[in-house]
Amino acid sequence: MANRLSRSTSPYLRQHADNPVDWWPWGEDAFAAARERGVPVLLSVGYSACHWCHVMAHESFEDEDTAAYLNEHFVSVKVDREERPDVDAVYMEAVQAATGQGGWPMTVFLTPDAEPFYFGTYFPPAPRHGMPSFRQVLEGVRAAWRDRRDEVGEAAARIVRDLAGRQMDFGGTAAPGKDELHAALLALTREYDDRHGGFGGAPKFPPSMVLEFLLRHHARTGSEAALQMAQDTCESMARGGIYDQLGGGFARYAVDRTFTVPHFEKMLYDNALLARVYAHLWRATGSDLARRVALETCDFLVRELRTAEGGFASALDADSDRPDGGHAEGAFYVWTPDELRAVLGEQDAALAAGYFGVTEAGTFEEGASVLQLPGDGVADAARIGSVRERLLAAREGRPRPGRDDKVVAAWNGLVVAALAETGAYFGRPDLVEAAVGAADLLVRVHMDEAGRLARTSRDGVTGGHVGVLEDYADVAEGFLALSAVTGEGVWVDFAGLLLDSVLRHFTAQDGMLYDTADDAEALIRRPQDPTDNAAPSGWTAAAGALLSYAAYTGSEVHRDAAEKALGVVGALAGRAPRFIGWGLAVAEAALDGPREVAVAGPADDPATGELHRTALLGTAPGAVVAVGEPDSEEYAILAHRPLVDGRPAAYVCRRFVCDAPTADPAGLAVRLGVAAGPLL
Incomplete structure (x- = not known):
């Protein structure tokens, strides 16, 4: 019999709908039940593509004896962290404060007043490697609750007081200048892996936001060190196993420092961010590799993650069924030499093994290899193309990984920006159309007339969870990028509605930003974090969108809000640049202006x-672009921008103070730092 999760719009929660555990979704009803029964709450937080979440579910939550014990002594609450990042954030902060580490599944025991008192992540079904079994943890918590309830309550209240008393003090209020951005570059240089690319050791995540900063820093300063780190990291990832050499798209991270063996889940946000990075790298250098990866990643997004409603699904699982039975991580993606021979025959299998780095020993598990591009390639491109097509067709016959098909507003905003820009750069109107379709879904389904957003939807129906700061910021960013490509000012208007909500509901009097709105559900702490994780923080994403919107409209209110939000970036630039990369990228734009480019001319004129x-194609950091009829009212920056000698003209401005207009594309390219390669 299905439990309460069967009615959820979250695929992750629905995966637990047939558990014998009597799960509740997060909400007051669950805590009221705990108060009525006088029992503690088990909070289990995970997400659909989380490997260890599935492991714990199979080992413990599908076990009848474990479920019976949970149902008797606890109220069990399951949360999809992607639907409720606010719930995840406040309890993860408590877990990390108590244990020094965190991760998913996150396992937290709460009082009926939602106060945490015992913490952990994954617990095995039997004691292992110094970890207690999940049953031992449950029995210990139950005994403490039964025998020392006052002590437990006091500890929980103390934890909540400690969390509430934490005040953010990063030591800076001014937006970063040249010195701080240079200090960030030097700090990144010290942490850079000059052998394998990327930063730090294993596990190694794609540093998407840092790469954007490096490209913008190079554009502003000409720093070859910044460009080299970006180029080499992008090449290392594109050649590594973290990139799907057959179908395109990136896995979430690599378990090693060489980008060879991925954790195989593919997340929407990673691929949206990386498609944009590679498109921007091509824009700066003309790199054929960057062009190929940007296009292949966008094609992957459209092919495998677009939903019937035009939005984009959240993720593909790491695990899938094996052809010979069982369920394993990476089963869909890895190859043995025998599997190559079965598809390609001896000669082409030998070619493919050398080209993709498939060995008899294997680079993964049980003699299987993750496909890479370890060498410089081969001369016979047509033959390799045939090999790739046949392997991809054969792979399509394998059991596919599961897909989390909920639509998250923030991540769809990132996709809109990536598809719009990549489509415009490479003459792919189909990608721009896909961006418009996703943006239209966000307006129709996620956004109300007051400029408020729903966090998620599925099958065109919202999930009932309010948007958080990153939703407003990333969707506004996507709308502004789409406006630059399409020339439709309505997307700037929609972005303005969202950013007005940011100013009204997420911004404190001192200009600092909260992750949740002032009228959102009150938790034990109102989350507030300016640092990037796998995607830009809501804080720095909002700073970027506010800055761009001010450049389009001339709004000093939005400009001032952006500059105040950037104060924290100045404080963290030299200390923790890897975790404030998007903020550094936005600071580069603010330092450069950003430049406002108004192209005035008839739409049907090729000029x-x-x-x-x-x-x-301009590389000026964060430049905004508007195109429309002369003296158009579509955008503020197009007002009073006439033709020049009867010809279409471009105006390059900073804060609405413009240089002399030009009708010459080559002259405009020089002003905006357009690289020679992309124009060829």
Whole structure:
């Protein structure tokens, strides 16, 4: 019999709907039941593509004896962290404070007043490697609750007081200047892995936001060190197993420092961010590899993650069924030499093994290899193309990983920006159309007339969870990027509605930002974190969107809010640049202006299109682009921008103070730092 989770719009929660555990979704009803029964709450937080979440579910939550014990002595609450990042954030903060580490599944025991008192992540079904079994943990918590309830309550109240008393003090209020951004570059240089690319050791995550900073820093300063780190990291990832060499797209992270063996889940946000990084790298250098990876990643997004409603699903699982039975991580993606021979025959299998780094010993588990591009390639591109097509077709016959098909507003905003820009750069109107479709879904389904957002939807129906700061910021960012590509000012208007909500509901009097709205559900602490995780923080993403919107409209209110939000970036630039990368990228834009490019000309005039494309290819950090009829009212920056001698013209401005207009694309390219390669 299905439990309460069967009615959820979260695929992750629905995966637990047939557990014998009597799960509750997060909400007051669950805590009221705990108060009525006088029992503690087990809070289990995870997400659909989480490998160890599935392991713990199979080992413990599907076990009848464990479920019976839970049902008798606890109220069990299951949360999808991607639907409720606020719940995840406040209890993860408690877990990390108590244990020094965190992760998913996150396992927290709460009082009926939602106060935490015991913490952990994954617990095995039997004691292992110094960890107690899950049953031992349950019995210990039950005994403490039964025999020392006052002590437990006092400890929980103390934890909540400690969390509430934590005040963010990063020591800075001014937006970073040249010195702070240079200090960030030096700090990154010290942490850079000059052998394998990326930063730090294993596990190694794609440093998407840091790469954007490095590209913008190079564009502003000409720093070859910044460009080299970005190029080498992008090449290392593109050649490594973290990149799907057959189908395109990136896995969430690599378990090693060489980007060879991935943790195989593919997340929407990673691929949206990385597609944009590679498109921007091509824009700066003309790299054929960057062009290929940007396009392949966007094609992967559209092919495998687009939903019937036009939005984009959240993730593909790491695990899938094996052809010979069982369920294993990476089963869909890895190859043995025998499998190559079965598909390709002896000669082409030998070619493929050398080209993709497939060995008899294997680079993964049980003699299987993750496909890579370890060498410089081969001369016979047509033959390799045939090999890749046949392997991809054969892989399509394997059992596919599960797909989490909920639509998350923030991540769809990131996809809109990536698809719009990549489509514009490479003459792919189908990608721009996909961006428009996703943006339209966000407006129709996720956004109300007051500029408030729902966090998630599934099958075109919202999930009932309010948007958090990153939703407003990333969707606004996507709308602004889409406006630059399409020339439709309505997307700037929609972005303005969202950013007005940011100013009204997420911003404190001192200009600092909260992750949740002032009228959202009250938790034990109102989360507030400016540092990046796998995607830009809501704080720095909001700073970027506010800055761009001010450049489009001339709004000093939005500009001032962006600059106040950037104060924390100045404080962290030299101390923790890897964790404030998007903030550093936004600071580069603020330092450069950002430049405002207004292209005035008839839509059907090829000269207008050439100026528009040149403007989009400009590498000036964070430049905003508007295109429309002369003296158009579509955008503020197009007002009073006439033709020049009867010809379409481009105006390059900073804070609405403009240089002399130009009708010459080559002259515009020089002003905006357009690289020679992409124009060829």
